[in-house]
Amino acid sequence: MQINFAKLSGSGNDFIVIDNRNGSLQLTGTRIKAMCTRRTGIGADGLILIEKSDQFDFRMNYHNADGLPGSMCGNGGRCAVYFAHSIGIPSADHNVYVFEANGNRYDASVTDREMVKLHMLDPHDFRDSLAVEGFNCHFVDTGSPHAVIFSPHGELDRINVYSEGRAVRHRTDIFPGGTNVNFLEIVAPDSINIRTFERGVEDETLACGTGAVASAIMSYRLGRISSPTVSVRVRSGDTLTVSFSENLTSVTLTGPAKIIYRGTLELPLSET
Numbered sequence: 001m002q003i004n005f006a007k008l009s010g011s012g013n014d015f016i017v018i019d020n021r022n023g024s025l026q027l028t029g030t031r032i033k034a035m036c037t038r039r040t041g042i043g044a045d046g047l048i049l050i051e052k053s054d055q056f057d058f059r060m061n062y063h064n065a066d067g068l069p070g071s072m073c074g075n076g077g078r079c080a081v082y083f084a085h086s087i088g089i090p091s092a093d094h095n096v097y098v099f100e101a102n103g104n105r106y107d108a109s110v111t112d113r114e115m116v117k118l119h120m121l122d123p124h125d126f127r128d129s130l131a132v133e134g135f136n137c138h139f140v141d142t143g144s145p146h147a148v149i150f151s152p153h154g155e156l157d158r159i160n161v162y163s164e165g166r167a168v169r170h171r172t173d174i175f176p177g178g179t180n181v182n183f184l185e186i187v188a189p190d191s192i193n194i195r196t197f198e199r200g201v202e203d204e205t206l207a208c209g210t211g212a213v214a215s216a217i218m219s220y221r222l223g224r225i226s227s228p229t230v231s232v233r234v235r236s237g238d239t240l241t242v243s244f245s246e247n248l249t250s251v252t253l254t255g256p257a258k259i260i261y262r263g264t265l266e267l268p269l270s271e272t
Contacts, residue, residue: 001266001267001268002264002265002266002267003018003025003264003265003267004019004263004264005017005042005078005262005263005264006083006086006259006260006261006262006263006266007042007044007259007260007261007262007263008016008079008082008083008257008258008259008260009079009256009257009258009260010018010074010075010076010207010209010255010256010257010258011075011076011078011206011207011208011209011234011236011238011239011255011256012205012207012234012235012236012237012238013045013046013073013075013076013079013205013207013208013209013248014043014044014045014206014260015044015045015046015047015048015073015075015076015079016035016036016044016046016047016048017047017048017050017051017079017080017083017135018047018048018049018050019050019054019083019087020049020050020051020061021050021058021089022052023051023052026050027049027063028062028067029066029067029068030067031267032047032067032076033054033065033066033067033082035265036065037046037065042063042263045064045065045134045198045201045205046062046063046064046070046073046076046200046201047062047063048060048061048062048063048076048079048080048083048147049061049062049063049173050080050084050089053099053100053142055100056099056100056103056105057084057089057090057091057097057098057099058080058089058097058099058100059099059100059101060076060077060080060099060100060101060106061101062076062101062102062272063147064198064199064200064201065200065202066201066202067200068198068200070144070200071102071144071145071210071250072101072102072104072120072121072142072143072144072164072210073144073209073210074118074120074142074143074208074209074210074211074212074213074253075207075208075209075255075257076110076254077101077106077118077209077210077256078097078108078116078118078209078253078257079116079244080099081097081099081108081109081110081116081118081255081257082110082114082116082187082258082259083259084097084099085097085110086259093109094248095109095110095111096108096109096110096122096161097109097110103123104143106118106119106120106121107132109209111254113268114256114257114258115254115255115256115257116240116254116255116256116257117252117253117254118209118252118253118254119154119250119251119252120142120143120210120213120251120252121142121143121251122248122249122250122251123140123141123142123213123214123217123248123251124140124141125139125141125145126139126218126221127140128222130147130174131169131258132147132168132171132174133164133167133171135149135164135168136142136149136150137149137168137220138222138229139175140214140217140218140221142210142214142217143210143213144180144199144210144211145175145177145178145179145199146179146180146181146182146210146211146214146215147168147169147175147179147180147181147182148182148184148214148215148218148219149168149174149181149182149183150184150185150186150219150224151182151183151184151185152185153185153186153187154185155185156183156184156185156193156195159183159195159272161166161183161195161196161197161204162197162203162204164181164183164197165181165196165197165204166202168181168197168199169181169197169199169202177213178199179199180197180198180199180208180210180211180214181196182194182195182196182197182214182215183195183196184209184215184219186219186224186225187233188225189225189226189227190225190226190227190229190230190231191230191231191232191233192215192216192219192225192230192231192232192233193224193232193233194208194211194212194215194232194233194234194235195234195235196208196211196263198211204235205235206234206235206236207234207235207236207238208234208270209240209253209255211265212232212234212240212242213242213251213253213254215232216230216232216242216244217242217244217248217251218265220244220248221248228243228244228245228246229241229242229243230242230243238255238256239242239255240253240254240255241253241254241255242254246259
């Protein structure tokens, strides 16, 4: 069996995206993990199935690189919208899409060539200070759970994100189900740099959309920055823009979403 796919990048977060609106493709977690494994598979931080929705323009069915269903992925959502736009999935407005993910409605627009603005859910479950693995952590859920750790300016590049992030990620006594972990530094009143250890990828990624949102919102909530529009520089070197109201609602995430290549995968991919 052959599967047509596209490889997309959202600021360095990379995804396998497949049009499955006819519902013909059923992928096991083992097979998704094999497809996402670098060197022996296509390689990606996650896999997105674009599926039919009874209410909206499409449904985003997202799996992490470990093959398990994932919570909301901000960069993945932006890539899903750009993919939908590229293949001509109809919508009420050619550049505006309404889709569902994990039972929630999301609105997004293609604002320019390879640029997508995604309206996020309102953040919740704020925890302003937690002592975890020697760090003073902060926590917020932005569609996915995120721990936020501030780093002194100039120290961010010295952090071992894999080992330090993994230790915090697995503190399920504090974060049931685990958490993503963001290390960040304040650059200006409207600018931060972040590095993220992603749950489900189990490593540092080049970008994380929900992590960018969590880091920007928590920085504003704690008075570390003063602007409700924040430039977030991620590990790939790209910049995402996070905007929100003063009461931390009406959140949007804007940044690049690019089709890297299209290809065909021959199944079966090993289930062992």
